[in-house]
Amino acid sequence: MPFNVPDVKPLIEDEFVGEAAKRALQYIQTKRAAGMPVAGIYCGYAPMEVIRAVGAVPAILCAFANKTIAAAEAVLPANLCPLIKSSYGFIITDTCPFFGISDAVVAETTCDGKKKMFELISEYKPMFVMDLPQLPDEKEALANWAVMITKLQGFLEKTFATSATLEGIEREIKATNIKNRMMNRLFDYAAKKPSLLKWSETYELAFLAQVATTDDLQATFEEAFKTIAAREAKGVHYGTASAPRVLVTGCPMGGDSTKVYKIIEEAGGVVVAMDSCTGMKPFMTEIEENTGDPIAAIAARYLQLPCSCMTPNTRRLDELDKTIARFQPDVVIEVVLHACHSYNIESYKIMNHAKSKHNLPYLKIETDYSDGDVEQIRTRVEALFDSL
Amino acid sequence: MMAIGLDIGSQTIKLVVWKNGAVVLTRKELTSHDPLAVCRELLKNTPGGPLRATGYGRHLVKEYLQCETISEIKAFALGARAVFPSCRTILDIGGQDTKAISLTADGRIDKFHMNDKCAAGTGRFLEIMATALGLSLEDFMTEALAAKTSHPINSMCTVFAESEVISTIARGTARPAIALGIHQAIAARAVSLLERVSITDDILFAGGVALNRCIQKEIENKLGRKVHAPDAPQIIGALGCALLAAKDV
Numbered sequence: 227m228p229f230n231v232p233d234v235k236p237l238i239e240d241e242f243v244g245e246a247a248k249r250a251l252q253y254i255q256t257k258r259a260a261g262m263p264v265a266g267i268y269c270g271y272a273p274m275e276v277i278r279a280v281g282a283v284p285a286i287l288c289a290f291a292n293k294t295i296a297a298a299e300a301v302l303p304a305n306l307c308p309l310i311k312s313s314y315g316f317i318i319t320d321t322c323p324f325f326g327i328s329d330a331v332v333a334e335t336t337c338d339g340k341k342k343m344f345e346l347i348s349e350y351k352p353m354f355v356m357d358l359p360q361l362p363d364e365k366e367a368l369a370n371w372a373v374m375i376t377k378l379q380g381f382l383e384k385t386f387a388t389s390a391t392l393e394g395i396e397r398e399i400k401a402t403n404i405k406n407r408m409m410n411r412l413f414d415y416a417a418k419k420p421s422l423l424k425w426s427e428t429y430e431l432a433f434l435a436q437v438a439t440t441d442d443l444q445a446t447f448e449e450a451f452k453t454i455a456a457r458e459a460k461g462v463h464y465g466t467a468s469a470p471r472v473l474v475t476g477c478p479m480g481g482d483s484t485k486v487y488k489i490i491e492e493a494g495g496v497v498v499a500m501d502s503c504t505g506m507k508p509f510m511t512e513i514e515e516n517t518g519d520p521i522a523a524i525a526a527r528y529l530q531l532p533c534s535c536m537t538p539n540t541r542r543l544d545e546l547d548k549t550i551a552r553f554q555p556d557v558v559i560e561v562v563l564h565a566c567h568s569y570n571i572e573s574y575k576i577m578n579h580a581k582s583k584h585n586l587p588y589l590k591i592e593t594d595y596s597d598g599d600v601e602q603i604r605t606r607v608e609a610l611f612d613s614l
Numbered sequence: 615m616m617a618i619g620l621d622i623g624s625q626t627i628k629l630v631v632w633k634n635g636a637v638v639l640t641r642k643e644l645t646s647h648d649p650l651a652v653c654r655e656l657l658k659n660t661p662g663g664p665l666r667a668t669g670y671g672r673h674l675v676k677e678y679l680q681c682e683t684i685s686e687i688k689a690f691a692l693g694a695r696a697v698f699p700s701c702r703t704i705l706d707i708g709g710q711d712t713k714a715i716s717l718t719a720d721g722r723i724d725k726f727h728m729n730d731k732c733a734a735g736t737g738r739f740l741e742i743m744a745t746a747l748g749l750s751l752e753d754f755m756t757e758a759l760a761a762k763t764s765h766p767i768n769s770m771c772t773v774f775a776e777s778e779v780i781s782t783i784a785r786g787t788a789r790p791a792i793a794l795g796i797h798q799a800i801a802a803r804a805v806s807l808l809e810r811v812s813i814t815d816d817i818l819f820a821g822g823v824a825l826n827r828c829i830q831k832e833i834e835n836k837l838g839r840k841v842h843a844p845d846a847p848q849i850i851g852a853l854g855c856a857l858l859a860a861k862d863v
Contacts, residue, residue, distance in 0.1 A: 601670055602711065606728055609687030613723035 227465045227491040229424070234462055237427040237450045238434075244426065246433035247481065250286070251323055253438055257283040258327055263386040266328030266351070268313075268344075269336050270503040270531055271358055273375050273524050274436075275398035275513070277332070279390035280382040284437050285324040287331070288504075289313040290481025292595035294321065301346070307565045308594040309478065310339045317347050325351075330385045332378060334358050336535045337568065354381040362529045362536050372525035379521075395520040399513045401440040408447045409435055409509035415454050416498050417553045420463040421471070422454055425487050425497035432505055433480070465496040470611050473555035475501040475546065475576060477563040482595035486561050486603060493607045499553040501546070502561075507531065510545065534568035542572070543579050550584050557587045557610060564594045587613060616663035617862070619855025620656070620681075621689065622649050622671030625709030625737055625822065628849050629656040631663075632856035640849050645671070645709075650678055664862045666855035670710075684858060686851055687715055687726050693854030694818045695721045697844045702815035705808055705833070705841070706850070707823035709737040712804060716811040725811040734770040735803040737822045742772055743796045746779045747789055751826075758797045758828040761790035767799045775799075794828070801832035808837070819843040820850040 242249035258264050265277045266287040277284050294315025295308060301318065302311055316322030325331075331353040333344040344355055356374045359367035383389050412431060415422040431450065435443060457463075472495045479486065479502055487497050500506050513527040532542035550558075558580040562570045573590050580588040589610045591603055621628040627649060631639035641656045649671045657665075657679075665681040668689035676683050686706070690713070694704045704715040710733045715726040733739055744754035765787045769775040775796070782792050800823075808817070817839070823829055824847035834841050844850070 602728070604673075605670075605685055605687070606726075608685035609723070609726055612685050612688040613726070 227469070227494065227496065229462055229464050230466070231460070231462055234457065235453050237423070237453055238430060238446060239449075243430075246430045247290075247324075249430070249434055250437050253434065253442070254283055254285050254324070254327060263329040263388075264327050265382060266325060266331045267334075268332070268340060269334045270508045270533070271334045271336065271356070271528050272332045273378065273528055275395055275402055275520070275524055276375060276379050276390065277382065278398045278401075278439065279394040280379065280386060281388045281390075282329075282382060282386060285328055286436060287313055287322070287324055287328065288478060288480070289316050289322065290479075290483055290504075290595065291316070292482045292597075294319055295595065302343070305565055306339050307337075307563050308483075309563055309566075310343050312595060314343050314346065317350065330354070330382065332356065336533060337566070339565070352381075352385045354378055358535070359529070360535055360537060362541075363538075367529060368522070368525055371529055372522050375521050375525055392520055395524070396516070399520055399523060400515055403512045403515065405435060405440040405443060406509045406512055408440075408443070409506075412447075412450065412454075413499075413506055413509075413552075415458075418463070419471075419554060420465060420467045420469070421496050421498050422457050422463055424464050425491070425500065426484075429480075429484070429487075429500060429505065432500075432509065436508060465491075465494075470495045470556040470614055471498045471554060472496065473499040473501060473549060473553055473558050474505075474561060475549075475558060476561040476573070477566050477569050478502050478504040479561055480504045482597070483561070483563070483593065485597060485600055486559070486591060486593065489600065489604050489607050490559065493604065493611055495557070495607070495611060498555060499549055501549055503533070506549075534566075534572040539572060543575065546576065546579060547583070550580075550586070555586065556614060557589065558584075559607070559610070560588065560590045562590060562592045564592060615860060616661045617856045617860035618657070618660060618663050618665045619689070619852040619857070619859060620653060620665065620667040620669075620675065620679075621686075621849070621851035621855065622653065622667060622669035622675060623709050623851070624670055624711075626848065627652050627656060627669070627671070628852040629660070630849050630852040630856045631660055632853070632860050633661075637849075637853065637856075640846065640852075642848060650674060653679065664859040666859040668851050668855050682859075682862075684855060687713065687723060689851040689854035689858075690820060691715055691717055691721065691723050691854065692857050693850035693852070694820060696853055696857055697850065698816065698818045698842055700816045701818040701842070703808065703811065703813050703817045705804055705817060705819050705824075706821040707736060707800075707804060707819075707829075708821040712736055712807055714804075714807040714811045716814060727807050727810045729803075729807065733772055734775075735800045739772050739775070739800065740796075740823060740826065742776055743779060746776050747783070747793060749789075749793070754793055755797075755826050755828050757790045758793040759831070761788075761794035763788075763791045764794040764798055765791040767792070767795040770799060770803060797826070797828045798832050801829055801836055804829070804833055805836045808833075813837070813839075817841045818850075820847045822848050824848075 265282040289312035298311040298315030514523045629641040672683040824843040
C-alpha cells in the first residue's frame with residue numbers, strides 16, 4: 227500500500243525512519259549524557275509529569291522483540307504474554323539498552339504477569355512499584371492513586387537526589403497538554419478521508435513523543451506539519467480512496483507485533499487509528515490545569531486511561547464511540563497478545579459494541595511476536611476485507 | 615466459456631475447471647515441498663482460461679502464474695452455494711485449519727471464525743492420531759464408527775493428544791473406544807467453532823475431513839441437526855475460485 231504519488235517526503239526525516247525504538251534510544255542517551263537521570267517505565271499509567279518534574283527522562287522498558295523470548299522461557303512460563311517475556315529476556319541477557327541506561331525503574335501493577343516479573347528484576351535497579359487501583363470508579367481510587375504518585379515523587383527525589391516543586395509539576399502538566407494537542411492535530415490528518423498519513427508515521431511520532439519533552443518536539447512537529455500541509459496542497463494521500471479504513475484496538479503493539487499492521491496494509495487496508503498504549507491512547511485526553519493540586523489532577527487523568535486491567539472498563543467503550551466517530555473506520559480489528567487475559571476477555575464486549583452499536587465488522591487476532599502465524603492472520607484479514 | 619480454480623492447501627492442491635455452468639475436470643495432488651511445481655503439473659493440458667487461486671499457497675503462485683487470489687473464506691462461500699444453494703453455514707476442516715462461515719440469505723459472508731495456527735482438530739491431527747493407533751485413515755474411521763463405547767480424549771494439542779492416546783493404549787483401553795473418543799473430540803471442537811458464528815439453515819461440511827463419516831455423524835449428534843457433506847468436499851474452495859474466475863470472462 228503506497229501513497230498515491232511516488233517519492234513522498236516522510237514526516238520525520240532522519241536516519242531512524244522505521245526504527246522508532248532506536249530514535250527514542252538516541253534521544254534518551256543524549257539526555258543522559260547531558261546529566262539527566264533515566265527512569266524506566268512499563269506502561270501508560272506512569273505519571274510522566276512527575277518524572278519530568280524531578281528532572282528525569284523516561285524510557286519505555288516494554289519490549290516487542292521475539293529474539294529474547296527463548297531466553298526468558300528458561301525462567302518464565304511459556305504461556306505468558308510475549309511483552310513480559312520479551313522485556314524480561316532482554317534484561318537477563320543484558321541486551322536491553324533502555325534498561326541498561328535506566329537509573330531507576332517505575333513499575334505499575336497493571337497485570338499479574340508484570341507484577342511477578344517485577345519481583346524477579348527488582349534486584350537489578352532501584353525500583354518503585356505503583357499499586358494501581360483497578361476499580362477506577364470507587365471513590366477511594368483517586369485518593370489512593372494520588373498517594374502512590376506522591377510516593378513515587380519521593381522515591382525519584384531520593385534516588386536521583388533532586389527535588390520537584392508543585393510549580394514544576396504544574397509546568398509539566400501544561401507541557402503535556404500542549405504536546406497532546408499537537409499529537410491530536412496529527413491524528414486528525416490520519417483521520418482524513420482519505421488518510422494523509424501512513425500508520426508507521428503516526429506510530430513513530432507517538433513513540434518519540436512518549437519520551438521526548440514538548441520543547442524538544444517542537445521542531446519535529448513544525449517540520450511534520452509543514453510536510454503534511456504540502457501533502458494536502460498536492461492532493462497526496464495514503465492508499466486508495468476506496469481502501470477499507472481500519473481501527474486497530476487492543477494490546478500495545480510494537481516491533482515484531484507490528485506484523486499485524488503490515489498484513490492489514492498488504493491486504494489493502496489503511497490503518498487510520500491505533501487505539502493502544504503504543505499508539506494514540508496516551509495522548510487522547512488532557513490534564514486539568516491550575517487546580518492548585520497538580521498531583522490530584524495527574525491522578526485523575528491517568529485513572530481515566532481505559533486499560534483492560536480496569537473493571538468495569540466502561541470508559542473503553544465510551545472512548546471507542548468517540549474514536550469511531552472521529553476516524554470513521556470501516557472495520558475494527560482487535561489485537562490481543564497471547565495470555566493477555568484481560569484484553570482477551572474484554573474483546574467479547576468490544577466485538578458486541580462494534581457490531582451492534584456501530585454496525586462495524588470486527589475481527590480479533592490473538593498473536594505473539596513470532597512470525598509463524600503471519601499467513602493465518604493474512605487469510606483472516608483478507609477474508610474480512612472480502613466480506614465488506 | 616472456461617475458467618480455472620486452484621486451491622493450494624497445506625496437504626493437497628485442488629484444481630477445478632468450470633465450463634458453461636458445470637465442473638468438467640477436477641484434479642488433486644499432495645502439496646509436497648514444491649507446491650508451485652505441483653500447480654504447474656496440475657495445470658498441464660488444461661484448457662486455457664482465467665485462473666483464480668486460494669489456499670495457503672495463493673500468494674506464492676500469484677506472481678508465477680499471473681493470477682488473482684482470493685481468501686479461502688470467500689472461495690468456500692462461493693463454492694458452497696454452488697453445490698448447495700440453500701446453505702447458510704459452512705464448516706471447512708482442512709489439513710491445517712478449521713473454519714466456520716455463516717452467510718447472509720443472499721450468500722454474502724456474514725461472520726467467520728478460524729482456529730489459530732495450532733493444528734488441533736484438523737486433518738493433520740486425524741492423521742497423527744491414526745498413526746498413533748497404528749491404523750490407516752480409513753480403518754481409523756471404520757473402527758470409530760463400529761465402537762460400542764467411547765474413551766474421552768481431553769487434549770486437543772496434537773502433541774499432547776498423541777501422548778494421551780499412547781498412555782491410554784498403555785492402560786489397556788480398547789482401540790475402537792479411543793478412536794471414537796478422538797473423533798468426538800474433533801467434532802466437539804468443530805461444533806464450538808460453529809456456535810461462534812450463528813448456525814442458520816442448512817450446514818455444508820467441506821474440506822478433506824468431511825470425507826470422514828464418523829466426524830460428520832458426531833457433529834450431527836451434537837448439533838441435533840443434519841450436516842450435509844457433498845460428494846467431493848475437497849474441491850469446494852477451488853470451485854469457488856473457478857466460479858469467480860468465470861465472472862471475469
